[in-house]
Amino acid sequence: MKTERVMLSVSIAVALASLPAIAVAQASTALAGLNTAEAPRVTQTVDNRVVSTLGNTHLALISALTPTAAVADSLPMNHMQLILQRSALRKSALQSLIAAQHDPSSPKFHQWVTPAEFGENFGITDADINSVKSWLISQGFTVNGVYPNKSQIDFSGTAGQVRQAFHTQMNRYTVNKVSHIANASDISIPSALQNVIVGVAGLNDFRPQPLHVAPQVGQFNAGKRNFTLKQASASSTNSQVNPMALAFTNGARGFVPYDLNTMYNTTALYNKGLTGKGINIAVVEDSDMDVSDWPNFVSQFNLGSYGGTFMQFQPQLTPSTGNCTDPGNATGDEESIETVLDSEWSTAMAPGANIWVATCNDAGSTNFFGGVYTAANNLINATSRPDIISASYGYGEGYTDTASKTAIDLMWAQADAEGISVFVSTGDSGSNPSFNGSIINGVGVDANSFATSPNVTGVGGSDTADVLDGTTKKYFSSTLNTVYGSALSYVPEITWNQSCGNTTAAQQLVGLTALQFCKNALIYDPEGLYATSESGSGGPSSVDRKPAWQRQVHGAAKDQSRDLPDVSLFAGSYGGYSWVILCTGDYPCAQNFTTPVVLEGGTSLSSPMFAGIQALIDQGMSKAGLSTDQGNAAPTLYALARSEYGDATGAVPSTLAQCDADNGTKGTAKCVFHNITGGGNSTQCIEVEAFAETTPDCYFYGTIANFEGFYGSTKIGLTSTSATKYNPTTAAYAAQPGWSFANGLGSVNAGNLYSAWKAFVNAP
CATH class of the missing domain: 3.40.50.200 (Peptidase S8/S53 domain)
Structure with a gap:
């Protein structure tokens, strides 16, 4: 069986070899008439003493939290992604191309590009990439590679190097009882590079689940x-x-x-x-x-x-x-x-x-x-x-x-x-x-x-x-x-x-609205053990x-x-x-x-x-x-x-x-x-008094004295676009x-x- 799997993987790999040629042949039509040539946008000397802050480069929710501890400078920060800022010209050109690729009346309909062609036409220039790479290396980071899309650079370093280069402290925070790492503030970079850098993806460990x-x-x-x-x-x-x-x-x-x-x-x-x-x-x-x-x-x-x-x-x-x-x-x-x-x-x-x-x-x-x-x-x-x-x-x-x-x-x-x-x-x-x-x-x-x-x-x-x-x-x-x-x-x-917000279940099972169904559930579920979103x-x-x-x-x-x-x-x-x-x-x-x-x-x-x-x-x-x-x-x-x-x-x-x-x-x-x-999909939502935080977009229909027998007084409601009324339109x-x-x-x-x-x- 193991041998069969190896042979299967080899056969698939051989079959894949033909894909790039097809993509290249189609791409010539996709890029026909496209002019995205531009001069380098890094035109000044990179000076670490003259910096600019890049807005919204830290999580907004962090601002309301108190850090539990500062991260040690020696903590490895591996494979961060420096996200590069593409020009307005190239952003617009890409949007126009994709629209044409989905338009049956366009000669570019279903004419696709390769990663290299994407980078050459919609990324940033090689000169600008080299300027950014040189700065990263000068700050002690290891540049692991530039993606073919010419829009991101994979690099590694430590929390201390991040603090020094990007002027932000890495801290530990507790969110929903889980410890996370995140940068405490927006990052700053040399002003000469601000036109070509969006920010760094990888300065926090909040990942999708x-x-x-x-x-x-x-x-x-x-x-x-x-x-x-x-x-x-x-x-x-x-x-x-x-x-x-x-x-x-x-x-x-x-x-x-x-x-x-x-x-x-x-x-x-x-x-x-x-x-x-x-x-x-x-x-x-x-x-x-x-x-x-x-x-x-x-x-x-x-x-x-x-x-x-x-x-x-x-x-x-x-x-x-x-x-x-x-x-x-x-x-x-x-x-x-x-x-x-x-x-x-x-x-x-x-x-x-x-x-x-x-x-x-x-x-x-x-x-x-x-x-x-x-x-x-x-x-x-x-x-x-x-x-x-x-x-x-x-x-x-x-x-x-x-x-x-x-x-x-x-x-x-x-x-x-x-x-x-x-x-x-x-x-x-x-x-x-x-x-x-x-x-x-x-x-x-x-x-x-x-x-x-x-x-x-x-x-x-x-x-x-x-x-x-x-x-x-x-x-x-x-x-x-x-x-x-x-x-x-x-x-x-x-x-x-x-949840009890299921209007069909409420009507079919007990002939009630979802709101009344949820209110009745509090009688049988006084601690909110079965509340769910x-x-x-x-x-x-x-x-x-x-x-x-x-x-x-x-x-x-x-x-x-x-x-x-x-x-x-x-x-x-x-x-x-x-x-x-x-x-x-x-x-x-x-x-x-x-x-x-x-x-x-x-x-x-x-x-x-x-x-x-x-x-x-x-x-x-x-x-x-x-x-x-x-x-x-x-x-x-x-x-x-x-x-x-x-x-x-x-x-x-x-x-x-x-x-x-x-x-x-x-x-x-x-x-x-x-x-x-x-x-x-209106479901239950809560607001725990002990957390001292509000839950917007929630219509509260009741209060639980001790939520799940642990959290104390908690308001419980249904998700709604109105906090004052709940009906099918809200x-x-x-x-x-x-x-x-x-x-x-x-x-x-x-x-x-x-x-x-x-x-x-x-x-x-």
Whole structure:
């Protein structure tokens, strides 16, 4: 088996060798007529005595905190990224190019560039780079390398050198009971360099977290055809019976690939020979998985005949900067559930695709986004690049400094210009993505800084409506087939929301509004043990502007912000009933599930699933003689949605109502999108009196005397755009016809999406 894996990796590497030639051939058209020539912008002598402060180069939240200790000057600060400031000319040129690359009427449509061409045309000049490098070296730093995009320099040093060169102290701070390192103030640099430097990404260790729910372990009950849940680990959810949960908490449903293939109609594409074959999907991670998990998953669900492949590796630059090391610990309970989820469920939707598990160690870098950022960035700047990237990690923009956010958006813009389709999970905690597994407090509405780039597609979370509606027998067979599936068709969806803010659950279970449902819950839950913000995330960016393609669909928010999500797929269920099955090292899948398996969910599931759907589209475009790579999917998705939902100002077409997810398979059979209009992602939020901090965007409906038996007096509420009233128009956020903060455009019928996509890219 080990020899087979080695040969597999070699064969994939050989296959990749042809990619750069294709990219170069296309790029000549993309760059035709482009004039981005410019003179060096560092024109003065670099003098360390004449400095300028770069604004917003430290985390705003740090200013309100008292440091617990100063960091020792000897602390290594490895692989920081100096983010370079591109000129207005080159920024504008890149935006124009990407717009043309997504315009079917443009001669530059789907003509992509290489990393070297990106750097030459949209980075900063070699002379300016050399000026910055020389200054870094003069300050005692080690320059590990310049990225091909000519927009960032990888360098290492110590906390003392950072203090000396950038005039900021590195301190330790405690945030939510976790110790962090961060710079205490904005950085300063020689004034001669201020026109070409944004800041340093890597001066704090606030990194995005995996966006999955706490894994559960289930033992299959053949008689009941469900799983009896066990507590997976000490970090799993509270083992007491939740007084708000449904009566089925002692049993759970485990979805298999067949179920999601049926729901989202990828089966129709398999029947056409579209399985993702030849398409490379990279899932970017900061931890390894047991490499035996993937073949076990493929074997268990009979996916081997489709010919998909798998490899786990550490992506490097050429020449290497040394910033991506192997995380290791890929066996037993040390393997990453996130990595397992991403690799297996991208395969579940695209069983013929090549799955690249790209991992970089967090410990090898103090960069803000650690291993996940490094893995993605190195892939995008590599010679051989994937067609698709899925990133299932995130943190709010409120936890992101300017340099780091600039680095993220630059990375994703480069990927788009190169033709790579990027999908990012939007989060698992409602209107603020930073509280996965906990409760929103101390901050208000926010959006995932990893997903708010206009050059990626943000994927939110939905739930199947059958359990709350009592229609399970209509949509699922009473018996399992040979691959353990039971779904009969598309199943109507609602917003994934596990809190009492779930309006559908409140109405269907007890006939109440969500607000009254939450108030009643205080009677049974006086310490707030079951308060949660677990839900699919959505919200407006406070950094990125709304792209033109997002303005033009019915329901689009009338704001100036890049809004999330763009689309949604299954992520979880109210009451913890529905999950997907994973095959892990500790709990490998056995025939007929005679041994326990891991059950999982979250928008970490939604993103790799949509990446798998994109792989089917990419293969179809290639077979039709069109460009294999499609770049960011979002502009095309919104263009197709306008046909079904109508635009932001015109008459509403009949297909808006027809494509409502509530109509089920019969009503939505011809639709590209399932418009999810049920529920919303308004969740619980708290304000702890002892913390002496306020929680904005929260409507408080009660007070808990001693929250969780430990924190003392605490106000509890629901996320809302108004602190004085709570109704469907103020809830943050309610589902609605057309686009919404709860579900974006909704989920998709993959078969119909492919047909519509093919027609769109062929349109003059």
